[in-house]
Amino acid sequence: MTDRTRRALEFLTDHGWGAALRRPLADDASFRRYERITLGKSRAVLMDAPPEFEDVRPFIAVARYLKEQGLCAPEILASHIKDGFLLLEDMGDDLFVKILGEDPAQEKALYELAVNGLIKLHESSAPEILPAGDEIHHSLAHYDMDLLLEELGLFTDWYMPALTGKPLPPQDRETLADLWRDILLPVTKDLDCLVLRDYHAENLMLRAGHVGLAQLGLLDFQDAVIGHKAYDLVSLLQDARRDVSGELEQEMLNKYIRDTGQNMPDFSRDYAILGAQRNAKIIGIFTRLYLRDGKADYLDKIPAVWQLLERDLQHPALAPIRRWLKGHISGKTRVQAFLPKSFMPQKAMILAAGLGQRMRPLSAHRPKPLITVAGKELISWTLDGLCAAGVRDVVINMHYLADQMIDFVDKYYDHRLTLTLSDERDQLLDSGGGVKKALRYLGDDPFFILNSDMIWQEAAVGVQGQMLPGMQAFWEAEDMDILMLLVPRDKAFGYDAAGDYHRDTKGRLTARGGAPQADYVYGGIMIIKPACFKNSPDGPFSLRQQFDQVEKSGRLFGMIHDGPWYHVGTPQARDDVEDIVIKCQDG
Structure with missing residues (x-):
C-alpha cells in the first residue's frame, strides 16, 4: 500500500x-x-x-x-x-456525452439546457474573492490580456516547435503575440462573470428526477476565473472532444444572444476571437500532454480542433492571425495526425553533491539541496521547472549525506521525471568531474546543467515564454558549445560580487578578467555539449575549465533572464527568499 x-x-x-x-x-x-x-x-x-x-x-x-x-x-x-x-x-452517470452517444435525438434539448445554465450564471457579477471554509478564501483570477496571451504561449511554445523539432524563433513569437494583443482587446474589457473554462458535454450531467435547471449538474470547475460571457459558450459549442454541427452551434449562439439581449455583431466577433484563442490553446495543451506528460490519447483530436480554429479564423477580426498561420503552417499539416518532435534537451544534470558549508548550521544534518524554502526542497524547485519545460531524465550527483538523497529520489512524487543518482560517495569530484562521471547517463546530445541552490521565476508574459524553452530557442548548435543563463548583476538576489561576464550584442561572452565589474552573473543554468569534456582530466575538476576553453574558441554564449532569480546560499538568504516566495504565492 x-x-x-x-x-x-x-x-x-x-x-x-x-x-x-x-x-x-x-x-x-x-x-x-x-x-x-x-x-x-x-x-x-x-x-x-x-x-x-x-x-x-x-x-x-x-x-x-x-x-x-x-x-x-x-x-x-x-x-x-x-x-x-x-x-x-455522486451525481450519477448521465454525462451529456454518454446520453448523446446512446440517443442523439436529445442533442438540441441538452444543449438548450446547457445554454440556459450559462444565462442563469451570467445574471450575477462574480465577486473577486470566494469563501472556501472557515477563514479560507479563494481569489478568482481575471481572464485578462496577460492570461489569454499566456495560454496562447502553449501554441507557440509547444505545438509550433513540435512540428519541426526546433523552437519558434523569438522574433516570430513576438510578431504573433503582437497580432494577438490587438485582436484580444475587445474581450478583455468589462470582465464580470464567472467563467468555468471547461463547460462542455464531458463535464455536464443530466440529473434524473429533476426539472428545469435542477436537471443540470456541473463538474470540473475548479479553474474558474472572472472573464467574458462568450468564453464558456465557446467551450460548449466548439467542443474539442465532441463534434457539434455548425447549424446547432449557430442556433445556440443565436439563442444566447437573443435571450440575454447582446449586440449580435459585437458578441459574434468576441465569440470568434475567444474561440480562436481557446482552440489554439487546446492544440498546444494536447501537444504538451504528449511531450511533457507522456499522454498520447489526445494527439488524434488535434486535426478536429484545427477545423474549429479555422472556422473561427473566417471572422474578419481574425484576418491577421489567419494570414500569419497560412505563412507558417500548411493546410496539409493542420488536418493530418502527427507525432510531436521533441525540441528541448531531454536530459539534465543537477549539481547536488557539495558540502554546503556556507549554509551551516542548516546543512549540518541535511544536504543543502534538501533544505526547504516555502515548504519545498531547493532541488524540488529545480525539478518542477525542468518538468514544466518537458525534460524527462534528470541525473543528480550525491556525496554529502547521500542516504538522504537516495531516500528523496526513492520517494519523489512526479512520475513524469526519471531521476538517476550519480554516486560520488567515494570521492567528491567538484562540478566538472561530477558531470564527466555522469556523462554515461546523459547521452550524446546537448543537455542542461543546473545548480541546486537557486530559484528562478518566469518573466511576465512576453516574447520569451518560459525560461528553459527560451534558452533552447536561443541555442544555436552551429555556433555554440555552451549557452549560459545570465542574470543582470544588479538584479541577482543573494549575489554581492563584481559579476562574471561581459556580453556582446550577439550574446557572445567574455569573462570579467581584470575588469573591476561585469554586467552579468552566471545564473547557474546552462546548455552544454558533451564534447566539451573531451580531453578533460580524470578525478575532481571545476567546470571553470570548460568555460574558459569554450570562451577562447568564441563559442560561449549567454541568454539574459528577464524574471526574478534568487541565489539561496546562506541561512539568511533562505529566510529572505522564503518570505518573498510566500508573498508571491499569497498574491
Whole structure:
C-alpha cells in the first residue's frame, strides 16, 4: 500500500466510509483521480487531488458559489484540504456525452439546457474573492490580456516547435503575440462573470428526477476565473472532444444572444476571437500532454480542433492571425495526425553533491539541496521547472549525506521525471568531474546543467515564454558549445560580487578578467555539449575549465533572464527568499 493509498483510506475511515467498495472513475487530463464509493445503498465520489500538483480549495469555493446562484454543483460531504481529498455527492452517470452517444435525438434539448445554465450564471457579477471554509478564501483570477496571451504561449511554445523539432524563433513569437494583443482587446474589457473554462458535454450531467435547471449538474470547475460571457459558450459549442454541427452551434449562439439581449455583431466577433484563442490553446495543451506528460490519447483530436480554429479564423477580426498561420503552417499539416518532435534537451544534470558549508548550521544534518524554502526542497524547485519545460531524465550527483538523497529520489512524487543518482560517495569530484562521471547517463546530445541552490521565476508574459524553452530557442548548435543563463548583476538576489561576464550584442561572452565589474552573473543554468569534456582530466575538476576553453574558441554564449532569480546560499538568504516566495504565492 502506497502512502497516498493509506492516506485515502484513513480519510474515508474518518468519515464512516472505510468499509466502502471503491471503483475507479475516469481520470482527466490533470493529476486528479476519482473513485465511486459504495456503502450499502449510499454512494459518493472520492476526489484524490495530490497537493503537490492540485489545490482543492478552488473547487470548494466555486462549488459553493454555483449553488448560491441556483445551479447544481456536487455537495461536498467531507474534506481534507491539506491532503487533497474531497468526498462529493455522486451525481450519477448521465454525462451529456454518454446520453448523446446512446440517443442523439436529445442533442438540441441538452444543449438548450446547457445554454440556459450559462444565462442563469451570467445574471450575477462574480465577486473577486470566494469563501472556501472557515477563514479560507479563494481569489478568482481575471481572464485578462496577460492570461489569454499566456495560454496562447502553449501554441507557440509547444505545438509550433513540435512540428519541426526546433523552437519558434523569438522574433516570430513576438510578431504573433503582437497580432494577438490587438485582436484580444475587445474581450478583455468589462470582465464580470464567472467563467468555468471547461463547460462542455464531458463535464455536464443530466440529473434524473429533476426539472428545469435542477436537471443540470456541473463538474470540473475548479479553474474558474472572472472573464467574458462568450468564453464558456465557446467551450460548449466548439467542443474539442465532441463534434457539434455548425447549424446547432449557430442556433445556440443565436439563442444566447437573443435571450440575454447582446449586440449580435459585437458578441459574434468576441465569440470568434475567444474561440480562436481557446482552440489554439487546446492544440498546444494536447501537444504538451504528449511531450511533457507522456499522454498520447489526445494527439488524434488535434486535426478536429484545427477545423474549429479555422472556422473561427473566417471572422474578419481574425484576418491577421489567419494570414500569419497560412505563412507558417500548411493546410496539409493542420488536418493530418502527427507525432510531436521533441525540441528541448531531454536530459539534465543537477549539481547536488557539495558540502554546503556556507549554509551551516542548516546543512549540518541535511544536504543543502534538501533544505526547504516555502515548504519545498531547493532541488524540488529545480525539478518542477525542468518538468514544466518537458525534460524527462534528470541525473543528480550525491556525496554529502547521500542516504538522504537516495531516500528523496526513492520517494519523489512526479512520475513524469526519471531521476538517476550519480554516486560520488567515494570521492567528491567538484562540478566538472561530477558531470564527466555522469556523462554515461546523459547521452550524446546537448543537455542542461543546473545548480541546486537557486530559484528562478518566469518573466511576465512576453516574447520569451518560459525560461528553459527560451534558452533552447536561443541555442544555436552551429555556433555554440555552451549557452549560459545570465542574470543582470544588479538584479541577482543573494549575489554581492563584481559579476562574471561581459556580453556582446550577439550574446557572445567574455569573462570579467581584470575588469573591476561585469554586467552579468552566471545564473547557474546552462546548455552544454558533451564534447566539451573531451580531453578533460580524470578525478575532481571545476567546470571553470570548460568555460574558459569554450570562451577562447568564441563559442560561449549567454541568454539574459528577464524574471526574478534568487541565489539561496546562506541561512539568511533562505529566510529572505522564503518570505518573498510566500508573498508571491499569497498574491
